[in-house]
Amino acid sequence: MTAALKAGLIGLGSMGRHHARVLMALEGVDLVGVVDPMGDKNGWAQGAPVLRDVEELLDVGIDYAVVACPTGLHEEIGLRLADAGVCVLIEKPLADSVEGALRLVHAFESRGLVAGVGHIERCNPALRSLRDRLREGELGDLYQIVTRRQGPFPHRIADVGVVKDLATHDIDLTAWMTGRSYVSIAAHTVSKSGRPYEDMVSAVGRLSDGTMVNHLVNWLSPLKERFTSVTGERGCLIADTLTADLTFYSNASVATEWEALRAFRGVSEGDMIRYAIPKREPLLVEHELFRDAVQGLSADICTLRQGLRTVEVAASLLDSARTGRTVVFEREESIPRGV
Numbered sequence: 001m002t003a004a005l006k007a008g009l010i011g012l013g014s015m016g017r018h019h020a021r022v023l024m025a026l027e028g029v030d031l032v033g034v035v036d037p038m039g040d041k042n043g044w045a046q047g048a049p050v051l052r053d054v055e056e057l058l059d060v061g062i063d064y065a066v067v068a069c070p071t072g073l074h075e076e077i078g079l080r081l082a083d084a085g086v087c088v089l090i091e092k093p094l095a096d097s098v099e100g101a102l103r104l105v106h107a108f109e110s111r112g113l114v115a116g117v118g119h120i121e122r123c124n125p126a127l128r129s130l131r132d133r134l135r136e137g138e139l140g141d142l143y144q145i146v147t148r149r150q151g152p153f154p155h156r157i158a159d160v161g162v163v164k165d166l167a168t169h170d171i172d173l174t175a176w177m178t179g180r181s182y183v184s185i186a187a188h189t190v191s192k193s194g195r196p197y198e199d200m201v202s203a204v205g206r207l208s209d210g211t212m213v214n215h216l217v218n219w220l221s222p223l224k225e226r227f228t229s230v231t232g233e234r235g236c237l238i239a240d241t242l243t244a245d246l247t248f249y250s251n252a253s254v255a256t257e258w259e260a261l262r263a264f265r266g267v268s269e270g271d272m273i274r275y276a277i278p279k280r281e282p283l284l285v286e287h288e289l290f291r292d293a294v295q296g297l298s299a300d301i302c303t304l305r306q307g308l309r310t311v312e313v314a315a316s317l318l319d320s321a322r323t324g325r326t327v328v329f330e331r332e333e334s335i336p337r338g339v
């Protein structure tokens, strides 16, 4: 039997509390310390020792760390962990700037350390099933992907706007689900909450296979919505990642008898199927995959390089909103491998 991996958690806020819960129960892993300068005022540390800073955690000795502190600190803390030879799972978005994300990619790749980004939507059962179905060709050619991610304002997020905080989910899941990269993006943003950052965005883009993409994301809606639809030549798949439901709306294959409808030469409505899919907790799946990767097993984690690409698309979306121009990506890969 191999020894349990020693894991540390950095940041015990609204996301960190869930990491602590999952890490404490994760098979093959011991949660040996939690770092938060505010301590454990809510009793979320699950009995793990609560430490003042990353240096104290490194003194304990860890195989990997989960970084769940505010986004603006990901780079500094990630670089310190890379320097100490520790593997990391960094919460999304990887960093608050393209340059910071790039420095993290270099730091971990150059040392051969396992590192991933917590783009948790990849572990949502509805999106995992959707991705499998796209790979099997259930929809045929893809035409369009639409995501909507709306909800009320989260007062705790103060260091980034809704593009870096929420739209990065949509950018990552779109590229991951289709296996395609963005070739262009354009967007409008508004800022209604009086803060320096945007709180609403509407984006339109194109993927490398020509698929059209739309993202509507905001913190200004009382309605909480997490919607992804993929429309293709055989119908439409819709994932609700709040309920983890996946529904297929098929194009009708039977010829319609009704003359008035027959005149319309587009698609017509066929059967609607809500798939029965096993619903495992996405955060547990994310942790299992990352643990396996640290153990040297083959595991489909979100790499730092993929996290960097998402940060680049998010930055371009903000550039487009500022300049009023569409951003066209010259290359699919931002940096050559092995740099």
Ligand SMILES: NC(=O)c1ccc[n+]([C@@H]2O[C@H](COP(=O)([O-])OP(=O)(O)OC[C@H]3O[C@@H](n4cnc5c(N)ncnc54)[C@H](O)[C@@H]3O)[C@@H](O)[C@H]2O)c1
Pocket: 010, 011, 012, 013, 014, 015, 016, 035, 036, 037, 038, 068, 069, 070, 071, 073, 091, 092, 093, 118, 119, 120, 156, 157, 165
């Ligand atoms: N994957 C997801 O769905 C998801 C959801 C929410 C948040 N997040 C990400 O998780 C990160 C944290 O977000 P949150 O909502 O938990 O924020 P939060 O403000 O609730 O928690 C952040 C915690 O980090 C602590 N902290 C601050 N400085 C620190 C330091 N130097 N070292 C250690 N801890 C420090 C704070 O005291 C706080 O407890 C962000 O990057 C965010 O984008 C991801």
